[in-house]
Amino acid sequence: MGVELSFIWAGLIAFAVLAYVILDGFDLGTGILFPVLGGDRHRAHAMNTIAPVWDGNETWLVLGGGGLFAVFPLAYAVIMPALYPPVIVMLLALIFRGVAFEFRHRTPEHKILWDISFFFGSVTAALAQGVILGALVQGIEVENRAYAGGYWDWLTPFSLLTGLALVMGYALLGATWLVMKTEGPLRDTARQAAWIAGAATLFLVGLVSILTPMLDNLYLDRWFDRPNVYFTLWVPVAMLGTTALFVTGMRRRHDVWPFVSALLLFGLCFVGLGISFYPYMVPHAITIAAAAAPESSLWFLLAGALVLIPMILGYTAYAYWVFRGKTDPEEGYH
Template sequence: MTPFLPPDWLPVIFAALMAAAVLAYVVLDGFDLGVGILLPAAADEGERDRMIASIGPFWDANETWLVLGVGLLLVAFPTAHGIVLTQLYLAVAVMLAGLILRGVAFEFRGKAADRRDRRRWEAAFFAGSLLAAASQGWMLGRYILGFDGHWQAYAFALMAAIGLPIAYVFIAAAWLIWRTEGALQTRAIRWCRLSLGPVAFGILLVSVVTPLVSDRIFDRWFSLPYVVLLAPLPAATLALILGLNAVLRHMPYPGDALRHLPFWGAVGLFVLSFTGLAWSFFPYVVPERLTLWQAAAAPESLSLILAGAILVLPVILAYTVLAWRIFGGKVRELRYD
């Protein structure tokens, strides 16, 4: 197959696709994992049932975005894939163990022998979600500082390992506000309010640290004309945080009005933060080491994948919307028959 695009463009398009897949994963599995982390905070088994049921029809497809993201890294930037995954070897293993535990706990909990067995799988659900979220945070922290070996870089990764689970808890609480009612919804509103502060702090921390440690990133943000062109990004983030805070303070509203708002607001925050990071790193795929073009696979193979992606991705989006509509509204009991 001959490339139907200037070869220089292909790596950029694939980087954008990969970034979109990772962003979709972080948002979608973010709320799944957050629900898992919030599980011990539920009042009783009925609440835990509803929390788990709220993500039941979604978690599997949500997790697939991770496979697509790492798959695109693998196929489009094989050299970078090798470097990143061997650098993060242990963290990846921990994340996988977490995802395995979370994924199977869902099934095993539903088919448990007795209450004790059920509680055990709930514990596995929680532990798996937390492990996966924390190790993803660690990987993010290591990646942002280009796998730097100083202790400060590890301290930063540790903070990211604490921060990302809190961000997941935040979007999960917003999800539960939308999908649940009654006492559980009231609790979710409180969780959402409590986690917003740390999320704002985390975003601030990353925004301050990255330009400080890298002159290149500093110049990307603070040289003309970028400092003007990019100003809307932090401004929008700040406005969104303040707006969410105001909305959450008076929730729930009569008639459950604005129930969607915190979730889509949280999605907005994730998108803004992600865009900021992406801007800082472009065009590096391994920070400070390897650019998109240096790491890209052969253009013929990339063209073939791109053709498939252009054809299939709209179909995937269409049936994802279908599933969201079928399982929309307030959560109901999940049963096979």
């Protein structure tokens, strides 16, 4: 039962991380696109589209990180020493970005400064998250259940590539979000940005996908050995279908399809990571079962999660429902 609980918790944490990536991704992407959105009126309008939901989106980051600490303490104890620098940079960037978000509307005389801060905070946070992902994919050196690598092991060409891929992916989410939530010139600008970000994201995701099996034979076996290949082949096929949905939606000037296809793209990438990582919590050193806390702790925490997660889902769904539809450029966050 303990092993079963550990896999249930792995699924819950994976869900929290995915929810964070797709929800906070579009508001980080909006910040990444700030320099190309035009004048102050368009930037303010773009910010108004994310104002009601942006801070609530980060709840999932807290849930994922806190869950890892409480439920998989061994994995947390190995991962954090390996990734302290990018994790700290990410958290500082998110804090700085939040300050810029609030102060932009309260100190108009320094609006340009806060716009620049919002942009750099968004880019830095996205890049750091991508680097963290790349460092996990390339592997963490573990000996005697402890991190045995160097201080800069996380910084490699591959981790920088995944960082760039995530920055462009978030830009795609942000652009398609603005297409869905705005009208007029801002929507046209966002549509142009979506074409560029979409092409760059697909190219970089494809490049990362090609390089990942070369990092470790276990990745290669997981994806291409028989009978595994019969169960993994559907992921790239679904990627092609998602790309077709994106292109069709953009060409037909459908405002919702591009955003939905961007979400599906991130979901498929996450599924691909799950296929590559399973059954490890720290690839390929510590399994999910080995990293889990005692069974009594898993039960205790699960009881709380069964109350907390539906509450978060409920107020998140309610917020998005209340603020559905297009955003009026003359109204919003003040």
